Amino acid sequence: MSRLPFLFIVSGMIGFFLFHMFAIVHLYTWISQGLREPTGWFHIHLFVLGWGTMLAFGAIYQLMNVILQSKIYKESLGYVHYALFTIGLFGLLYGFISGHVGALATFGTITIIGILVFGWNMAHTILRSKQWNVIIFCATSSIVFLVLAAITGLTMGLNFAIVFGNSLHSSLFGTHIWLGTVGWFGLLITGFSYKMLPMFYLAHHYPTKLQLFTTILWTVSVIIGVVHFLILQQQWSFMLAVVTLLLAIVIYNIHLLQIRKYKHKKNPGPGIRWTMIGNFTFAILAILVVTHTLIFNADLLNFITLRLVTWLYLIMWVSFMILGYASKIVPFLWWTYKYGNRVGQKNTPVMSDMLSERWAFLGLAAIMVTSLVVMVGISVNSPSIIAYAGLAYSLCCIAYISLIAYVFTK
Amino acid sequence: MYSPRIEDALRHVYDPELEVNIVDLGLIYDIEEDEHNIHIRMTLTTPGCPLHDSIIGGVYRILQKEFPDKEINVDLVWEPRWTPERMSDEAKERLGFF
Numbered sequence: 053m054s055r056l057p058f059l060f061i062v063s064g065m066i067g068f069f070l071f072h073m074f075a076i077v078h079l080y081t082w083i084s085q086g087l088r089e090p091t092g093w094f095h096i097h098l099f100v101l102g103w104g105t106m107l108a109f110g111a112i113y114q115l116m117n118v119i120l121q122s123k124i125y126k127e128s129l130g131y132v133h134y135a136l137f138t139i140g141l142f143g144l145l146y147g148f149i150s151g152h153v154g155a156l157a158t159f160g161t162i163t164i165i166g167i168l169v170f171g172w173n174m175a176h177t178i179l180r181s182k183q184w185n186v187i188i189f190c191a192t193s194s195i196v197f198l199v200l201a202a203i204t205g206l207t208m209g210l211n212f213a214i215v216f217g218n219s220l221h222s223s224l225f226g227t228h229i230w231l232g233t234v235g236w237f238g239l240l241i242t243g244f245s246y247k248m249l250p251m252f253y254l255a256h257h258y259p260t261k262l263q264l265f266t267t268i269l270w271t272v273s274v275i276i277g278v279v280h281f282l283i284l285q286q287q288w289s290f291m292l293a294v295v296t297l298l299l300a301i302v303i304y305n306i307h308l309l310q311i312r313k314y315k316h317k318k319n320p321g322p323g324i325r326w327t328m329i330g331n332f333t334f335a336i337l338a339i340l341v342v343t344h345t346l347i348f349n350a351d352l353l354n355f356i357t358l359r360l361v362t363w364l365y366l367i368m369w370v371s372f373m374i375l376g377y378a379s380k381i382v383p384f385l386w387w388t389y390k391y392g393n394r395v396g397q398k399n400t401p402v403m404s405d406m407l408s409e410r411w412a413f414l415g416l417a418a419i420m421v422t423s424l425v426v427m428v429g430i431s432v433n434s435p436s437i438i439a440y441a442g443l444a445y446s447l448c449c450i451a452y453i454s455l456i457a458y459v460f461t462k
Numbered sequence: 463m464y465s466p467r468i469e470d471a472l473r474h475v476y477d478p479e480l481e482v483n484i485v486d487l488g489l490i491y492d493i494e495e496d497e498h499n500i501h502i503r504m505t506l507t508t509p510g511c512p513l514h515d516s517i518i519g520g521v522y523r524i525l526q527k528e529f530p531d532k533e534i535n536v537d538l539v540w541e542p543r544w545t546p547e548r549m550s551d552e553a554k555e556r557l558g559f560f
Contacts, residue, residue: 114512121510251508254480254557256546316546317480318558384512387478392513395475395520402478 056130057385060110061378063138067102068453071095072446094148099366100232101141101163105198107374108240109137109170111381112191116177119187119247125176129169136166153212160209164202171199186263190243193271197235204228226281234297235274237370242266242304245327248377249308252324253315262307269300291346298342305335321404322413323379330376330420334369337427360430368423375419375449378456379412386459406459415452422448464495471528472502475520477513482556484517488548491539500525501535505544514538 074095113130117123124130143159146152174195178188208224246263249255277293280286308331319325341361383406394400422445429437472490473483484490484504492503502521506514518536525534546559553559 118510118512251511252479254507254546316549316554316557316559384479388513388516391478392516393519393523395478395516396524398474400476400478402476402481404481 054113054124054127054130056124056127056134057110057114058389059131059134060106060113061382061385063134064103064107064110065378065453065457067098067106069450071098071103072449074098075446076443090148090151094145097141097148098145099371101137102145104237104366104370104374106137106141107378108237109133111244111374111377112174112195112240114381114385115244115247116174116191119191120177120181120183122177122181125173125180129173133166133170133173136162136169138166140164140166157209157213161206164206167199167202171195186260186267187243187246190239190246190267193267193274194236194239194243197231197239197274201228201231201236204231223282223285227278230277230281230293231274233365233370234270234277237366238270238274238297239267241370241373242270244377245304245308245331245373248380249311249320249324249327252317252320252380253312254317255311255314256316258310258314262303262310266300266304266307269296269303273297273300294342294345298338301335301338305331321380322409322416323376326413326416326420327373327376330369330372333420333424334364334372337364337368356430356433360427363423363427363430368420368427372416372419372423375452376416379407379416382456382459383407386462390462401462406462408455411455412452415448415455418448419445419452464493464500467528468493468495468500468525471524472521474524475517477507477517479513480507480553480557482549482553484521486550486553486556488550488553489517489544491542495532498531499533499535500529501537503537503539505539505542507544509540509543 078091078095113124140159140161140163143155144163147154147156147159174192178192181188204224204227208221208228211221211224246260250258273293273296276289276296280289280293308328312328341357341364345357383403387401387403387406391400422441425441426438426445429435429441469485469490473485475484476482477484477487477489480487487507489506490502490504492501494501502525504521506517511517518538521536522534525532546554549557549559
């Protein structure tokens with residue numbers, strides 16, 4: 053069994069732990085101060101790259117075999133990817149916190165080379181499998197958008213150094229974030245959900261047409277967003293990208309209900325149940341935010357709304373989905389590694405012996421509730437609510453990730 | 463015709479996620495036995511199941527242990543696709559299907 057998914061997943065869990073330790077130390081003041089400050093950049097990049105992307109890489113190395121039913125093109129390139137990405141990320145974070153431009157340029161480039169190595173390896177893996185379906189399309193386009201996000205990040209760095217102009221920086225900044233969040237995370241999570249949820253609900257014979265509609269709308273929304281940031285830069289073009297994305301989110305949730313309707317297993321586990329709740333919560337809150345913006349003709353990119361949307365998308369959806377799926381991915385990895393060759397023997401543990409369902413359920417419930425309170429704090433612009441609820445949120449996250457890490461002792 | 467001991471042995475191979483043995487899950491499509499060989503044609507609940515190697519390895523090991531003088535062949539197929547209707551009533555009850 054490959055150790056590559058382990059490397060990324062364990063590193064991602066450490067990144068998640070570190071993010072929350074730093075967040076507690078700074079009492080979430082970086083949210084109140086604004087995200088476009090060096091401490092804000094540090095926290096955001098630690099969260100997005102050190103946690104979300106790191107764990108997503110591990111999940112891809114584990115699940116690509118399942119989706120494509122073939123092995124990764126070159127596993128050795130996976131280790132090169134890990135080394136470059138991890139070293140680059142450490143240096144990049146140091147660059148952000150210290151304001152060292154040279155470190156940002158050097159290690160940012162190393163991180164991007166790591167992502168390009170990953171993109172190259174995955175492109176060969178996917179092309180070699182000669183298969184094509186909605187799930188493979190989602191995975192492929194998410195990786196393409198990640199590579200493009202990395203390239204726009206590099207271009208932003210070059211723009212800083214050579215100074216083409218402030219307007220180009222704003223365009224690249226928006227494109228970089230849009231590609232990384234909506235493109236990379238969005239399509240990866242939706243695509244993997246189409247595989248994970250039927251597997252754990254044991255759902256069969258469910259209709260799949262909505263998977264296609266969701267994926268088309270999601271991809272179109274990414275493209276409209278990029279065109280908006282790079283060329284149009286009009287309020288209507290941004291709203292068009294957002295409304296298209298919202299439509300994709302709604303259809304995606306309808307499809308998840310279809311999958312659940314055709315289930316043959318009553319209890320898919322607490323992680324899967326909470327990902328369903330997390331998806332619905334995200335859809336409802338996204339509808340409320342966008343409707344409010346449309347009715348009051350507000351600017352989605354103003355200070356409070358931008359923080360609100362960032363929290364809703366990255367914390368309450370992307371991270372929450374990863375946490376939910378980690379409750380399945382980590383026990384699966386560990387069980388296969390430790391007990392995979394003991395199938396058929398007496399007293400071989402089963403998957404439910406790896407993780408306490410009760411504690412996992414409570415942990416995810418606490419994370420959901422506390423993250424909702426932080427969102428309220430952001431909505432009413434209250435630094436004290438953000439600080440206290442943020443503290444509670446971080447403590448719940450540390451407790452939950454420790455529970456997941458405890459699997460490795462089983 | 464095959465020895466009922468084969469099916470009994472296969473009942474010790476569990477899907478660790480579903481916690482149901484592979485016979486009750488309806489994963490075994492066909493069993494053939496002759497003087498020197500045992501041939502199993504089976505599937506998994508989902509194509510590319512991540513437990514593929516563990517379950518197939520478990521089938522090999524348990525049959526080799528029970529029938530050390532015979533050659534064991536396991537043929538994993540995806541057609542016809544497994545459907546939940548293939549599960550025994552015990553398996554359906556275990557999964558809360560009813």
